[in-house]
Amino acid sequence: MALEEYKRKRDFQRTPEPPPKVGKGERRRYVIQKHRASRLHYDFRLEMEGVLKSWAVPKGPSLDPADKRLAMQVEDHPVSYFDFEGIIPPGNYGAGTVMVWDVGTWEPEGEAHTTLQKGDLKFRLEGKKLKGSFALVHIRSRRPGSKGNEWLLIKHRDAYVQEGYDIDEYDRSALTGRTMDEIAGDAGSAEWESNRKAASGRSRKDDWLAESIARADAKKRQSKTPTRAKEARVGHPPKSSHAKGTLKKNSPQRKRPTA
Numbered sequence: 001m002a003l004e005e006y007k008r009k010r011d012f013q014r015t016p017e018p019p020p021k022v023g024k025g026e027r028r029r030y031v032i033q034k035h036r037a038s039r040l041h042y043d044f045r046l047e048m049e050g051v052l053k054s055w056a057v058p059k060g061p062s063l064d065p066a067d068k069r070l071a072m073q074v075e076d077h078p079v080s081y082f083d084f085e086g087i088i089p090p091g092n093y094g095a096g097t098v099m100v101w102d103v104g105t106w107e108p109e110g111e112a113h114t115t116l117q118k119g120d121l122k123f124r125l126e127g128k129k130l131k132g133s134f135a136l137v138h139i140r141s142r143r144p145g146s147k148g149n150e151w152l153l154i155k156h157r158d159a160y161v162q163e164g165y166d167i168d169e170y171d172r173s174a175l176t177g178r179t180m181d182e183i184a185g186d187a188g189s190a191e192w193e194s195n196r197k198a199a200s201g202r203s204r205k206d207d208w209l210a211e212s213i214a215r216a217d218a219k220k221r222q223s224k225t226p227t228r229a230k231e232a233r234v235g236h237p238p239k240s241s242h243a244k245g246t247l248k249k250n251s252p253q254r255k256r257p258t259a
């Protein structure tokens with residue numbers, strides 16, 4: 001059932017988040033929420049098939065095509081999450097401050113359901129902060145403990161590109177104009193401050209991401225040069241860099257420090 005995981009993770013007596021109700025309409029809205037949980041991230045959500053398809057983007061989206069942003073697919077959210085801004089109280093799943101960072105509409109480039117299933121969703125955004133063409137591309141990741149939910153969010157080249165885009169320059173709610181601290185209120189701010197200090201030592205995390213991006217790029221290049229791709233397939237065992245790309249289900253995995 002849709003929204004089952006969303007429901008399972010939450011106690012709706014204790015969180016102000018909306019209940020797990022599947023919508024009917026096929027409107028194409030999107031929202032990006034800035035979420036100061038145990039780690040700051042941005043939640044990218046596309047309205048589709050009666051729910052919000054959702055990805056958590058640690059560094060947030062970018063208008064610079066050179067930034068390939070990791071996007072972890074998470075559970076579908078109800079459409080009414082679209083304008084949720086406020087505080088998820090301590091002790092709840094995702095506890096912390098939520099800002100509606102950007103809102104707008106989206107248009108698929110290609111058939112949305114199929115391209116989502118294929119892991120290569122291309123679309124245009126018409127939002128308050130973001131505009132233009134983007135892709136969400138499912139990648140094979142070597143991240144320790146990977147659940148196979150890693151995607152990349154990439155800006156396509158068009159009139160809306162901003163080289164060197166710095167998301168921190170855009171730190172106010174698209175709905176209310178408030179900053180995160182204003183949403184959190186003074187008492188909350190101190191608490192989140194201490195959480196942020198605890199989240200450090202992330203260099204190893206970026207290693208696997210750089211490798212995943214390099215591999216995705218190599219694959220893309222290969223598909224653009226059919227003759228070389230063919231040669232590589234004939235008479236050679238799978239290239240080791242590719243073979244390692246898929247985490248075997250039962251292989252031992254390095255433990256990550258929990259956040």
Ligand code: MN
Pocket residue numbers: 035037041042043056094
């Ligand atoms: Mn989140």
